[in-house]
Amino acid sequence: MNKPIAKVSDIIFVRFALRDLEAQAAYLDDFGMRAVKKDAEAIYYRGSGDDAYIYAAQKGEADAYIAAGYEVDTIEELEALAANAGVAIEAGDALMGGQMVRLSDPDGMGIEVYHGVNKSAAIDENVPVLNSGKHKNRVNETQRFGGGADEWSMDGEGNMQYALPSSIMRLGHTALNVKDGPASIKWYHDVLGMIVSDNIIGPDGNVGGAFIRCDNGDMPSDHHTLNVVALPPEAEPFHGTFGHAGFELEKSLDDLMAGHFHMKTSGKYTHEWGIGRHLLGSQLYDYWRDPHGFILEHWTDGDLMTADMPPQDVPIVDVVKGQYGPVPYSSFNMSLPVEAVDEFRDSIPGLTEMIVSAVEGPKG
Numbered sequence: 001m002n003k004p005i006a007k008v009s010d011i012i013f014v015r016f017a018l019r020d021l022e023a024q025a026a027y028l029d030d031f032g033m034r035a036v037k038k039d040a041e042a043i044y045y046r047g048s049g050d051d052a053y054i055y056a057a058q059k060g061e062a063d064a065y066i067a068a069g070y071e072v073d074t075i076e077e078l079e080a081l082a083a084n085a086g087v088a089i090e091a092g093d094a095l096m097g098g099q100m101v102r103l104s105d106p107d108g109m110g111i112e113v114y115h116g117v118n119k120s121a122a123i124d125e126n127v128p129v130l131n132s133g134k135h136k137n138r139v140n141e142t143q144r145f146g147g148g149a150d151e152w153s154m155d156g157e158g159n160m161q162y163a164l165p166s167s168i169m170r171l172g173h174t175a176l177n178v179k180d181g182p183a184s185i186k187w188y189h190d191v192l193g194m195i196v197s198d199n200i201i202g203p204d205g206n207v208g209g210a211f212i213r214c215d216n217g218d219m220p221s222d223h224h225t226l227n228v229v230a231l232p233p234e235a236e237p238f239h240g241t242f243g244h245a246g247f248e249l250e251k252s253l254d255d256l257m258a259g260h261f262h263m264k265t266s267g268k269y270t271h272e273w274g275i276g277r278h279l280l281g282s283q284l285y286d287y288w289r290d291p292h293g294f295i296l297e298h299w300t301d302g303d304l305m306t307a308d309m310p311p312q313d314v315p316i317v318d319v320v321k322g323q324y325g326p327v328p329y330s331s332f333n334m335s336l337p338v339e340a341v342d343e344f345r346d347s348i349p350g351l352t353e354m355i356v357s358a359v360e361g362p363k364g
């Protein structure tokens, strides 16, 4: 393997161009982010972690994913990335600060790499203490999440609504649909220093994608900071498209469940997949589609790995089956206008069953 040009230490944000910033801001409020700056031209949202923002959208004529922002620890790495790509080092915007370079991956997906960004003080949150069968950590104390039952109210039409959203801490990863899995895995290693946690082996026995992570040496990194999955030739319109962005929650399971019922009882949004627990990365997950049709994920309790964990080969069925949870729709990881989702799901029913059948065959 080639020595990488740089090693990104983490992902910071995702950036979009969207037609309706007001509708997106309302969604992000419900999804559990905190507005940093909102005007007619752009919106910026943060989590309870120390990143200046974790989600940015600018006003656009069409809805489009623009880029993911990553961070490097040294200016030398930023200079090396700029020299390798033949691009200039630019100043970061007023909120993010620092310096940055703009790159494109093999599918033309945008990447912004930063050094020396502003960090805003993390917002302190109390994390619930959980009791389990064998471990009793809370005695003579009730478990109350948020306002307890006071989070419920009835709207004018007699529907019960749950007020408390999730508390998002940070962006943890993105998933991208690519043309050529091995080419993407190589590029993200050779340029950004990312290493494979799990190679996804397709029904043909070849590597069709991977879950890849940042190489932070002895410092633990998330199991994946990026998931790339190669789609077959007939899915060509989706080559080089955004799959989803996964945001880590502050308070574990209660945060995931509360956020689910907040989104659900609002009656405004399209649910995509969850609640369940992934196999690859182990996260508890819940996916929702935003008003522009892009999928954003709540996750918590993921695996962490140091650089010495070797890559594994895993069958693609492990992606769709997970450990438990609903069977995913065929629309999962497909950026589609919300109004087109039902028709897409109907047009390709049973995608999971098709994958399981191709790899394992039916049982019994």
Ligand SMILES: [Fe+2]
Binding pocket: 173, 175, 244, 245, 246, 297
């Ligand atoms: Fe995810």
